[in-house]
Amino acid sequence: MSLTNLRHLRVFEAVARLNSFVEASKALHMTPAAVSLAIRDLEMSLEFRVFDRTTRYVRLTEAGKQYFERVVRVLIEVRAAESCAASLRKGSYETVRIATTPTVITSLLGVAFERAPKLWPDVKIICVEVMSHQLQEVVDAGIADIAIGVRLPDNENNESQVLFASRWTALIPRDHKLAHKDPLTWRDVVEETVVVTNQSSRLAIQKALPEDLTIDLAHEVSTAMSAMAYAASGQGIAVVPGYMRLLARAHKLLAVPIVDPEVLHVLEIGVARRPRPEAHILQMRDFLVSEVPTVYRRLM
Structure with missing residues (x-):
């Protein structure tokens, strides 16, 4: 080029x-x-x-x-290369490129940015922000070393494991008629205007609900941040993973867990099996698997 x-x-x-x-x-x-x-x-x-x-x-x-x-993918790699070159001019280091969504970066990766540099000062973490449906693609293409998302493949070429499981949570304005109720039930939720991130999330939730409870989406959005914006503007209840609870406060929204039944949003972490990742990448993967559930337990 x-x-x-x-x-x-x-x-x-x-x-x-x-x-x-x-x-x-x-x-x-x-x-x-x-x-x-x-x-x-x-x-x-x-x-x-x-x-x-x-x-x-x-x-x-x-x-x-x-x-x-x-x-976007090309420029991510170009910027990573430019960053690498700048760092190499100052002294060599190893990188770990983590592909995930902006919501996960904001909600759950603070522990990596805070603690990892103290444990591995010669390792640099680079976040590759992508849409959830692009996660495995960027790992397969060699753009990222680690993927964090839902339903990642676990097969002869890729391995994945659970990183963080949290209850689905409703984000509602403080003046909403359900603001006084904690927790909410799915029966409460389906009677309201519902915003869910993409059809896949809706189907995953629907599968766990009794047959007489059906989620009819008023709005289907592509990101959890968009769902939160809809809730903040009073256009519906946003159904999002529980780890977004802290972000909701910034928008003056209540984050209320949804029960009866309890349905979990399972976030996975994945790496390639072939070729086998370098040791520092696996160290970072294992660090996140250990630390994220511990540090953010209150958001489960």
Whole structure:
């Protein structure tokens, strides 16, 4: 890849994330005209449009959305390489790249950032933020060493184990009619407007419920943070893993466990079997398996 193409990808990522040529130009310290020219050159080389744009909005085309997912992965690796080079100039170190969602990073990986550097000062942790459905893909592609998510594969090529199991929890505004009730039952929840992160979560919960209880989603969102935002704006009860309890406080939401029956959200941690990870990667995996349930037990 030429330097020019790499520059185009960085411009493309900025415009896609900010939905604005002007805002991207500010973030990249470029002129709007230079940003427009870079996108034009990129589209000419790709031979398809990546943005629909008018005077009022900038949106990814369907082709642009698919291309954006690949570009994000490429730039993650580029930034990791640049970070590695900078660190090597200062002195060598080993890295552990952990792929997971922003919610897990914020809620459960503080222990890794706080304690691991004291135990292994020559090991650097790099978080690779991805959507949950992309976790195994980034490990298979060699972009990450460890994946943390749900339903990770355990087979001849990959191994996984339970990292953290927590009860599903309802996030509700303090003025909601159910705010006085703790815990809630699933019968309480299904009678309300419900927001759940993706269809897979809904089906996993539904499987554990009695036949006469059905979750009808008012909103299906792609991230737990989005579900929390819906709850904070009064658009429904967000059903999320219990480890989001601390984040809920920042949005002035009550986090109430849901019982009868008790349904667990099981978070797993996985690594590749082939090729076998280096010793420092397995050490970090074992450290997380030991420390995360202990440190965050109150969030189970």
